[in-house]
Amino acid sequence: MNDSKICISCNKPVEENADSYEVFEKMHWLCFHLEFEHSGDPDRACDDVSCPWFHIQILKDKLSTLGYDPQGIIHEAIEKLCNEALQHNK
Numbered sequence: 001m002n003d004s005k006i007c008i009s010c011n012k013p014v015e016e017n018a019d020s021y022e023v024f025e026k027m028h029w030l031c032f033h034l035e036f037e038h039s040g041d042p043d044r045a046c047d048d049v050s051c052p053w054f055h056i057q058i059l060k061d062k063l064s065t066l067g068y069d070p071q072g073i074i075h076e077a078i079e080k081l082c083n084e085a086l087q088h089n090k
Helices: 029-037 052-065 070-088
Strands: none
Touching: 052 070
């Protein structure tokens, strides 16, 4: 028997929070959040403290306050990931 759980919103397998599949109305947590909890533009942070965009904005603001460039940090991480992939493929 196949007990894979498919999100009714995006049709992709629910893996990370499969134990909460019914709680989130047969969706990924993020799909549920965007469908029922998120207010306003889905590409911007909302007032829900569990919103991932809210968390990202807080972290970016804190990095900037500490004198770091959030975009620079992301660029470095992407470069590192690409370099590791290149090394792995050699």
